Amino acid sequence: MAKIAVLGYGVVGSGTVEVFYRNKENLEKKAGEQLDIKYILDVRDFPDSPYADKFVKDFNVILNDPEVSVVSEVIGGIKPAYDFVKSALLAGKSVVTSNKELVAAKGAELLKIAKEKNVNFFFEASVGGGIPIIKPIHTCLEANEIDDIAGILNGTTNFILTKMIRDGMGFDEALKTAQELGYAERNPAADVEGTDACRKICILASLVFGKHVYPESVHTEGITKVTLEDVEYIDSYDAKIKLIGCAKRSEGDKIFIGVFPAVIRNESQLSGVNDVFNAILVRGDATGDVVFYGKGAGKLPTASAVVSDIVSAVKHAGTSRSLTWKDSEQSFVRPFEEFRCANYIRLCADNIKAAKDKAGEIFGDKIEFLSSKKQHDNELAFITDVMTEKETLNACEKLSENAKILGRIRVLDY
Amino acid sequence: MAKIAVLGYGVVGSGTVEVFYRNKENLEKKAGEQLDIKYILDVRDFPDSPYADKFVKDFNVILNDPEVSVVSEVIGGIKPAYDFVKSALLAGKSVVTSNKELVAAKGAELLKIAKEKNVNFFFEASVGGGIPIIKPIHTCLEANEIDDIAGILNGTTNFILTKMIRDGMGFDEALKTAQELGYAERNPAADVEGTDACRKICILASLVFGKHVYPESVHTEGITKVTLEDVEYIDSYDAKIKLIGCAKRSEGDKIFIGVFPAVIRNESQLSGVNDVFNAILVRGDATGDVVFYGKGAGKLPTASAVVSDIVSAVKHAGTSRSLTWKDSEQSFVRPFEEFRCANYIRLCADNIKAAKDKAGEIFGDKIEFLSSKKQHDNELAFITDVMTEKETLNACEKLSENAKILGRIRVLDY
Numbered sequence: 121m122a123k124i125a126v127l128g129y130g131v132v133g134s135g136t137v138e139v140f141y142r143n144k145e146n147l148e149k150k151a152g153e154q155l156d157i158k159y160i161l162d163v164r165d166f167p168d169s170p171y172a173d174k175f176v177k178d179f180n181v182i183l184n185d186p187e188v189s190v191v192s193e194v195i196g197g198i199k200p201a202y203d204f205v206k207s208a209l210l211a212g213k214s215v216v217t218s219n220k221e222l223v224a225a226k227g228a229e230l231l232k233i234a235k236e237k238n239v240n241f242f243f244e245a246s247v248g249g250g251i252p253i254i255k256p257i258h259t260c261l262e263a264n265e266i267d268d269i270a271g272i273l274n275g276t277t278n279f280i281l282t283k284m285i286r287d288g289m290g291f292d293e294a295l296k297t298a299q300e301l302g303y304a305e306r307n308p309a310a311d312v313e314g315t316d317a318c319r320k321i322c323i324l325a326s327l328v329f330g331k332h333v334y335p336e337s338v339h340t341e342g343i344t345k346v347t348l349e350d351v352e353y354i355d356s357y358d359a360k361i362k363l364i365g366c367a368k369r370s371e372g373d374k375i376f377i378g379v380f381p382a383v384i385r386n387e388s389q390l391s392g393v394n395d396v397f398n399a400i401l402v403r404g405d406a407t408g409d410v411v412f413y414g415k416g417a418g419k420l421p422t423a424s425a426v427v428s429d430i431v432s433a434v435k436h437a438g439t440s441r442s443l444t445w446k447d448s449e450q451s452f453v454r455p456f457e458e459f460r461c462a463n464y465i466r467l468c469a470d471n472i473k474a475a476k477d478k479a480g481e482i483f484g485d486k487i488e489f490l491s492s493k494k495q496h497d498n499e500l501a502f503i504t505d506v507m508t509e510k511e512t513l514n515a516c517e518k519l520s521e522n523a524k525i526l527g528r529i530r531v532l533d534y
Numbered sequence: 535m536a537k538i539a540v541l542g543y544g545v546v547g548s549g550t551v552e553v554f555y556r557n558k559e560n561l562e563k564k565a566g567e568q569l570d571i572k573y574i575l576d577v578r579d580f581p582d583s584p585y586a587d588k589f590v591k592d593f594n595v596i597l598n599d600p601e602v603s604v605v606s607e608v609i610g611g612i613k614p615a616y617d618f619v620k621s622a623l624l625a626g627k628s629v630v631t632s633n634k635e636l637v638a639a640k641g642a643e644l645l646k647i648a649k650e651k652n653v654n655f656f657f658e659a660s661v662g663g664g665i666p667i668i669k670p671i672h673t674c675l676e677a678n679e680i681d682d683i684a685g686i687l688n689g690t691t692n693f694i695l696t697k698m699i700r701d702g703m704g705f706d707e708a709l710k711t712a713q714e715l716g717y718a719e720r721n722p723a724a725d726v727e728g729t730d731a732c733r734k735i736c737i738l739a740s741l742v743f744g745k746h747v748y749p750e751s752v753h754t755e756g757i758t759k760v761t762l763e764d765v766e767y768i769d770s771y772d773a774k775i776k777l778i779g780c781a782k783r784s785e786g787d788k789i790f791i792g793v794f795p796a797v798i799r800n801e802s803q804l805s806g807v808n809d810v811f812n813a814i815l816v817r818g819d820a821t822g823d824v825v826f827y828g829k830g831a832g833k834l835p836t837a838s839a840v841v842s843d844i845v846s847a848v849k850h851a852g853t854s855r856s857l858t859w860k861d862s863e864q865s866f867v868r869p870f871e872e873f874r875c876a877n878y879i880r881l882c883a884d885n886i887k888a889a890k891d892k893a894g895e896i897f898g899d900k901i902e903f904l905s906s907k908k909q910h911d912n913e914l915a916f917i918t919d920v921m922t923e924k925e926t927l928n929a930c931e932k933l934s935e936n937a938k939i940l941g942r943i944r945v946l947d948y
Contacts, residue, residue, distance in 0.1 A: 139677050139820050150676045244674065250821030252666075252674030259673065260658065260666030262564045263553050263841035389827055392806040406553050406838035407664030410828035413803055414821060424820035427677035 121154040122434045125182040127204055128195035129162040132218050135423030151434040179204055183211055190433045193217040209233045216429035218245035218422050224319035228332035228447040238438050242429035247320045248398050250421025251414035258443045264404030266328045270366035270534050273320040275396035275416045276304045276311035277343050277363040282394045284351050303396055313342035314379040321365030329375050331448035339456035341380040350527045352492040353501040359383045360391045374454045383464050383531040390534050401534050457510040462531035466501040469523035478522045482515045535568040536848045539596040541618055542609035543576040546632050549837030565848040593618055597625055604847045606840055607631040623647045630843035632659035632836050638733035642746035642861040652852050656843035661734045662812050664835025665828035672857045678818030680742045684780035684948050687734040689810035689830045690718045690725035691757050691777040696808045698765050717810055727756035728793040735779030743789050745862035753870035755794040764941050766906040767915040773797045774805045788868045797878050797945040804948050815948050871924040876945035880915040883937035890914055892936045896929045
């Protein structure tokens with residue numbers, strides 16, 4: 121029998137215990153042996169829980185119990201999760217986690233320890249909640265050279281953008297609605313500033329490109345500057361604004377990586393991903409574009425991924441060869457100013473005719489002017505040709521002599 | 535070193551060899567050992583191939599070579615593929631296949647032999663081409679009770695329907711275009727009559743519900759009766775017509791299963807799947823709806839799935855516990871006349887007012903009348919409430935007293 125410990129009895133932890141006992145019989149069939157949760161670690165008391173006898177407050181009880189072979193860390197954050205996970209791995213226990221912050225910050229180190237100790241370190245739930253993505257990348261797409269991965273990785277911001285696009289709500293009102301519905305925290309910074317999506321694209325990029333990508337090296341922008349005017353102009357371009365995390369292979373074994381609001385054409389599978397749903401697009405050289413879609417957060421979806429990892433950890437003793445990556449130098453990530461894409465630009469000017477001429481002069485023949493149903497007389501919006509970030513910034517500076525730039529959103533071709 | 539044999543050097547076979555050698559080094563890293571293709575079986579000669587020395591015409595050479603541990607069957611059809619696969623498994627070799635006809639007809643038997651011989655029988659490429667779906671279901675979603683699975687499983691029919699919907703092409707013209715582009719065979723029956731989609735939903739249902747579902751027990755309709763008029767009315771309902779294969783858990787451990795054109799609302803992830811793309815929706819009790827999207831056919835996507843299975847077969851000696859199902863009795867599938875759904879119905883009548891009154895009388899309050907941009911004066915289209923197949927047929931018969939029924943398409947809520 122495999123004995124499991126669950127660290128943390130918050131939303132995901134209680135979900136994990138619930139999903140585990142609901143499907144126990146079936147899970148044992150899949151794992152090929154009997155399973156039980158022996159401990160639940162939490163600082164709080166749960167005297168009325170049906171699992172009251174499993175609660176412990178001291179992690180050492182779990183660490184020193186040789187019967188526990190799998191530890192499920194669902195506390196979140198770096199402290200004390202990092203210490204718990206590291207010491208569990210060092211003690212020869214497999215660890216599964218939903219903790220994206222931990223994996224994004226310490227993945228390479230923890231995977232290395234897992235390898236040395238010949239145990240598993242799984243984290244399917246850390247990206248895309250209940251969407252299978254980590255395992256499919258390393259067990260289904262290995263016949264592909266993956267050059268590009270991109271996704272809508274944060275449900276809260278996708279909900280806010282959906283409200284803006286569908287219901288014409290302003291950002292502040294949409295955020296308030298998300299908070300009222302429990303989709304956004306009272307302090308929404310980690311979501312709306314892109315931090316959460318950044319951690320997730322770091323994990324995906326590390327997995328796909330084989331070297332750890334640290335959040336600090338990722339160009340990250342949130343959605344706070346997106347306006348309803350942008351939404352309307354971009355609608356006229358048959359496109360939608362989505363917060364995208366993306367990573368692309370570039371020359372010299374380096375990558376581009378970023379998180380920012382992006383213009384996504386309506387024919388893309390990513391444009392139809394609404395509300396709190398997430399989707400991840402993987403571009404393989406053999407299989408083409410593959411998209412994984414589902415609920416990116418929530419108690420039961422996330423718990424379902426955690427429990428699935430528990431079963432895998434029991435079933436496959438020893439480290440998975442393909443689920444690993446090395447540590448990296450800063451230079452693995454190319455400077456973002458060299459990133460190339462088209463751009464949506466919105467501006468206002470007293471002399472709109474002169475500004476339009478100037479834009480045409482600066483951005484060349486391929487500029488495409490947009491119209492909005494609620495177009496203001498002194499406003500102008502257009503899509504540029506593909507150019508580097510640096511060229512775009514320079515061009516915008518030049519344009520500022522004749523106009524005030526109100527918004528700029530990168531255009532991506534997924 | 536693991537030695538592999540590829541049976542069949544047609545489109546998928548040559549793609550398999552191509553993808554294998556293109557990514558060999560990487561695949562060996564994933565598999566944890568050296569790999570090589572020792573034999574390619576084909577009745578034809580390929581003297582100019584770089585792999586000319588690997589070709590054999592006699593399967594027994596492969597069967598009797600103890601060095602060959604993995605056989606990749608990409609011939610298609612039952613004969614001789616079934617004999618080859620069965621004898622390879624009996625000889626203790628793992629088999630991977632892209633052959634949906636074989637898996638749908640003989641899956642339970644072949645999985646049983648694989649289990650007895652403690653070897654693998656993998657068939658990721660048999661459903662959804664390069665889309666990871668078989669492995670994610672049995673290794674990522676095991677913490678879920680899956681009650682429902684549905685998909686756009688055939689690229690050819692989806693291409694034809696997309697042409698009808700987007701470009702207003704009639705069925706015949708759209709089929710001709712598909713044939714010219716190489717998406718449809720000269721004899722398109724297996725695609726347009728739903729046979730191909732039927733085999734794929736059989737495989738998915740067998741995997742999800744644990745018992746073999748034979749194609750003969752599946753209610754199967756193709757898309758040949760779908761008209762442009764239907765497309766237009768359904769557009770006014772904010773929906774699209776898609777050929778759907780679906781299987782649902784029902785009472786008493788039985789299932790409903792069918793393949794037929796269906797009305798899918800635009801908010802569904804399945805409605806935005808266009809051209810030759812496929813998508814499969816899995817509805818889990820914990821994780822909710824998860825959708826897998828990508829290229830459902832084609833040389834390299836399919837080969838990519840075959841090669842991935844080869845690596846898995848090398849990596850995991852022994853049968854996968856969760857990738858299996860039992861044989862079943864016919865009674866496992868509930869009679870289709872008990873299947874419940876809403877319906878789109880289109881009719882014409884000399885006295886359209888009387889027909890409308892009659893329809894309201896027969897189908898009750900919840901009937902919803904549709905309008906089309908090109909509506910004919912003597913035509914009527916509407917959506918019924920949810921009812922059983924039997925009730926629908928009876929109602930249509932009654933309605934036929936006052937009208938001629940021109941079309942009926944089931945409405946599904948994915």
